[in-house]
Amino acid sequence: MAEPQALVEIRDLKRYFDVSPPPLERLLQRKPRAWVKALDGVSFTIRRGETFALVGESGCGKSTVARCLVGLYRPSAGKILFDGIDLAGLNRRKTAVPLRRRMQMIFQDPYASLNPRWRVRRIVAEPLVTHGLVGSRAERDARVAELLVQVRLSPEDGDKFPHEFSGGQRQRISIARALAARPEFLVCDEPTSALDVSVQAQILNLMKDLQSAFRLTCLFISHNLAVVYQVSDRVGVMYLGRLVEIAAAEQLFARPLHPYTRLLIDTIPRLDPVDGAAAEREPVAGEVPNPIDPPPGCAFHPRCPFADARCRAERPELIEADGALVACHAVAEGRLAPAALTTSSHPGATGRAGPSGKLAL
Amino acid sequence: MTPAQEPLLQVEHLRVELPTRRRTLVAIDDVSFSIMPGEVLGIVGESGAGKSVTGAAIIGLLEPPLRIAGGRVVLGGRRIDDLPYEQMRHIRGREIGAIFQDPLTSLNPLYTVGRQLVETIRTHLDLGPEAARERAIALLGEVGIAAAAQRIDHYPHQFSGGMRQRVVIALALAGNPRLIIADEPTTALDVSIQAQIIALLKRLGRDHGTAIMLVTHDMGVIAETAHRVAVMYAGRIVEIGPVRAIVDAPRHPYTVGLMDSIPRIGGVRGRLKQIDGAMPRLGEIPPGCAFNPRCPLVFERCRRERPELLPSASGAAACWRFAEEGARAADG
Numbered sequence: 156m157a158e159p160q161a162l163v164e165i166r167d168l169k170r171y172f173d174v175s176p177p178p179l180e181r182l183l184q185r186k187p188r189a190w191v192k193a194l195d196g197v198s199f200t201i202r203r204g205e206t207f208a209l210v211g212e213s214g215c216g217k218s219t220v221a222r223c224l225v226g227l228y229r230p231s232a233g234k235i236l237f238d239g240i241d242l243a244g245l246n247r248r249k250t251a252v253p254l255r256r257r258m259q260m261i262f263q264d265p266y267a268s269l270n271p272r273w274r275v276r277r278i279v280a281e282p283l284v285t286h287g288l289v290g291s292r293a294e295r296d297a298r299v300a301e302l303l304v305q306v307r308l309s310p311e312d313g314d315k316f317p318h319e320f321s322g323g324q325r326q327r328i329s330i331a332r333a334l335a336a337r338p339e340f341l342v343c344d345e346p347t348s349a350l351d352v353s354v355q356a357q358i359l360n361l362m363k364d365l366q367s368a369f370r371l372t373c374l375f376i377s378h379n380l381a382v383v384y385q386v387s388d389r390v391g392v393m394y395l396g397r398l399v400e401i402a403a404a405e406q407l408f409a410r411p412l413h414p415y416t417r418l419l420i421d422t423i424p425r426l427d428p429v430d431g432a433a434a435e436r437e438p439v440a441g442e443v444p445n446p447i448d449p450p451p452g453c454a455f456h457p458r459c460p461f462a463d464a465r466c467r468a469e470r471p472e473l474i475e476a477d478g479a480l481v482a483c484h485a486v487a488e489g490r491l492a493p494a495a496l497t498t499s500s501h502p503g504a505t506g507r508a509g510p511s512g513k514l515a516l
Numbered sequence: 517m518t519p520a521q522e523p524l525l526q527v528e529h530l531r532v533e534l535p536t537r538r539r540t541l542v543a544i545d546d547v548s549f550s551i552m553p554g555e556v557l558g559i560v561g562e563s564g565a566g567k568s569v570t571g572a573a574i575i576g577l578l579e580p581p582l583r584i585a586g587g588r589v590v591l592g593g594r595r596i597d598d599l600p601y602e603q604m605r606h607i608r609g610r611e612i613g614a615i616f617q618d619p620l621t622s623l624n625p626l627y628t629v630g631r632q633l634v635e636t637i638r639t640h641l642d643l644g645p646e647a648a649r650e651r652a653i654a655l656l657g658e659v660g661i662a663a664a665a666q667r668i669d670h671y672p673h674q675f676s677g678g679m680r681q682r683v684v685i686a687l688a689l690a691g692n693p694r695l696i697i698a699d700e701p702t703t704a705l706d707v708s709i710q711a712q713i714i715a716l717l718k719r720l721g722r723d724h725g726t727a728i729m730l731v732t733h734d735m736g737v738i739a740e741t742a743h744r745v746a747v748m749y750a751g752r753i754v755e756i757g758p759v760r761a762i763v764d765a766p767r768h769p770y771t772v773g774l775m776d777s778i779p780r781i782g783g784v785r786g787r788l789k790q791i792d793g794a795m796p797r798l799g800e801i802p803p804g805c806a807f808n809p810r811c812p813l814v815f816e817r818c819r820r821e822r823p824e825l826l827p828s829a830s831g832a833a834a835c836w837r838f839a840e841e842g843a844r845a846a847d848g
Contacts, residue, residue, distance in 0.1 A: 212706035321794050322563075351562035351733060356777035356790040363787065378706070381779040385788060408781050422711040424736030426763050426778065442676055442709060 161236075162340060162372045163201040163224070168233035170194040170219050174447060191446045193219040195396040196233070198473070201340075206366070206373040208387035208404070210380060210419070212443055215393040217376045221342045224374065225260045226251070237340070256286045259333035263345035265325035269317040275328055276313035279303065282336040302331040306361060323354035327361070334365065341366075344376045359386060380423055384408050392416045395446055395454040402479030412481040414459045414491070453484065461485040523550035524592055524727045525574070525695055531586035532566075532573050534798065541798040543569050543582060545751045548825075553694065554725040556718070558742030558759065560735055560774075562795050565748040567731045571697045573597070574729070575612050576604040592694065610640040613688030617700035619680035622687070623672040629656075629683045630668035633690060640691030655686040659716060678709035685716065689726075696720070699731045714741050735778055739763050744831075747771050750796055750806035757831015767833040770807045805836065813837060 175181060175188040193216045201207040209217040222228040224235060226242065235242040237254060245251035259282070262268040269278055279299045282288075289295040300310035306327040317325055326346060333341060346362070347355040359382065366373060377383050383390055383404070390407045392400040392415065400413040411417045441458040444450055453471050456462040463484075471482040485491035532544035544566045551557045559567045572578050574589050576596070589597040596607055608614070616622050624632055633652035637643060643651065649668070656664035659682040672680055681701065688696055698717065702710040718741055720726045730742055738745050739759060746756040747768065755768040766772045776789035793810040796802060802809055808818040817836045825832040826839055 212708065323794060351795075352735070353562065353774060353777045353791040354794060356779070356788040357792070359779070360787050360790055379779070380707075381781050384781045385779045385785055404785070418708060420781070422708045423781070424707075424710070424714065424734065424740045426736055426739045426775075426780065442678055443706070 160202045161200040162203045164236040166198050166234040168197045169231045171231045192396050205388040208375040208383040208390045211393035216396040221344045256336045258340040259338040260342040261329050261333050261346045279331045306331045340372045342374045400481045412486050413483050415455045524553045525551040526590040529587035533585040551727045556728045556742045558738035558745040559731045561748035566751040610691040613693040613696040615688050615698040615701045617703050619684045622684045628669050636690040659686045695727045697729045755833040761830045767828050768835050769811045
């Protein structure tokens with residue numbers, strides 16, 4: 156797995172949350188301890204300079220990966236290597252802080268992630284102060300002004316408070332703050348899902364510009380597959396705390412392998428229902444199961460049209476198939492061929508084409 | 517749908533105001549549209565465009581100090597916007613059902629879903645407790661809840677998000693309404709569950725002739741569900757027409773920008789087309805066309821005069837460009 160150009164390497168990452176009943180209840184009613192396995196053995200690498208996206212439905216563990224990476228959660232087991240250094244070994248502030256400067260996070264909710272009582276100047280300058288990157292006040296103000304201009308705000312905006320800005324502008328402030336310490340690695344957890352589409356386009360374009368200007372590596376977390384298609388180089392699909400497929404973005408959307416990936420791509424409401432087929436398709440039944448008591452074997456088997464006895468008993472591991480990594484017995488055994496998603500003839504010509512997905516049986 | 521049919525809902529020149537200490541702001545300005553029986557009308561726009569306020573005004577649930585300041589709402593030939601509270605209560609639920617975004621806040625956590633359903637049914641229909649319970653079970657089955665006879669005695673927290681939204685839809689259907697106002701019904705749900713709920717809403721329109729006013733910011737949901745769509749911007753409808761026409765060949769520059777900025781799967785990856793700026797706040801709506809500061813095709817008249825909705829190819833768009841084109845065509 157060790158790739159020379161890997162900036163971030165995650166190995167068998169686990170994060171369990173204790174959801175046991177209170178001790179007295181456990182004692183009196185003999186209730187067992189209970190754990191939510193938010194992450195149950197997740198491994199992937201992020202290469203220097205690329206955007207790696209994690210997608211999945213709520214509760215699949217994608218945000219937990221992000222929070223483990225930046226140190227907001229401590230992993231229950233497994234390793235996170237950043238530039239070859241094991242983050243778990245960095246217990247003390249003295250060793251951890253210099254490394255933390257190199258990774259920054261942008262959060263989903265621009266209304267909750269900025270301190271309402273601080274002026275924008277102080278918000279953006281916080282990482283500079285924390286990491287001791289600027290000497291004088293003048294130097295600090297100059298850097299803040301530079302950052303505000305980089306995110307297409309004006310230096311005078313530094314005097315204002317967050318409530319004076321719209322959602323999109325607030326997300327620009329978050330981005331300025333994240334860039335302040337000149338990080339190499341950005342973790343973006345649903346950065347545009349609270350924004351309107353026209354504003355979302357502005358923010359995604361801005362992030363793209365900044366990424367190439369500062370050669371940033373990104374982990375991009377989103378439930379919106381169209382956004383992921385637009386911004387990412389490689390994509391990991393998560394289901395119930397496990398990665399079920401990792402593939403290059405173009406390949407994942409053209410030839411998804413895992414039945415869950417196919418389901419996800421198939422259920423996005425489309426602007427262009429092809430031949431009215433998509434408009435009348437019957438959605439796949441069922442929901443994501445309870446993570447406290449996940450099904451045995453492949454966690455997706457209760458919803459999977461291709462499940463057999465082995466899927467119900469044995470948990471599939473990620474294996475290589477068709478240039479991608481996929482955790483599916485049906486694909487491994489050759490029972491399930493790569494989906495033949497018919498894209499319309501000239502997808503690039505109109506820029507409006509979408510996969511008219513049907514499960515290929 | 518035959519053109520001879522009477523529209524079920526007619527909204528005419530609706531105006532909703534928000535009085536503040538300094539001045540009165542206009543939240544909804546001169547909005548007119550109609551919905552036919554069995555039709556799904558999508559109302560799309562960005563946050564603050566006035567889509568939810570329009571829905572709340574129709575159903576008589578405007579939060580004070582918001583108030584209707586002009587226009588009429590006519591449901592099945594009867595004017596309903598000026599009814600006293602008690603009469604409006606009977607229309608809500610019986611004639612118009614409502615589905616809101618967050619299924620958890622729409623349900624009372626202290627009562628079983630069955631009790632809430634039975635209460636709603638008995639408020640609106642003349643049924644005994646037994647018959648009402650039977651109808652409640654039938655409704656839960658209809659919205660796709662398995663083992664409805666057992667599930668009816670469960671509390672809302674025992675249902676998942678998607679199942680709760682089904683319960684809310686069952687509640688909205690309880691009085692057999694002719695119109696359902698669904699305000700962002702799938703926004704809080706995951707995509708695979710969203711697809712199930714969309715299919716359910718479409719089936720209602722088809723099987724029962726229920727008209728649906730679907731308020732959402734998600735153009736994809738509209739494209740899959742609605743027959744016609746109205747695009748709102750800064751409290752006004754800027755374009756209205758059949759959904760395929762709006763999606764494939766939008767006319768108003770705002771609709772064009774909106775459609776272009778939606779990320780799509782397939783095709784060239786890279787920069788998205790963006791509309792610079794943001795929708796103006798209520799107090800800062802510019803004179804002339806509200807979209808003029810962001811419009812790539814703006815000209816003198818747009819900054820001065822406000823365009824009205826003018827019929828275009830198959831729908832209507834409020835843009836001076838078409839008015840001028842029309843005038844030129846008339847001259848030539």
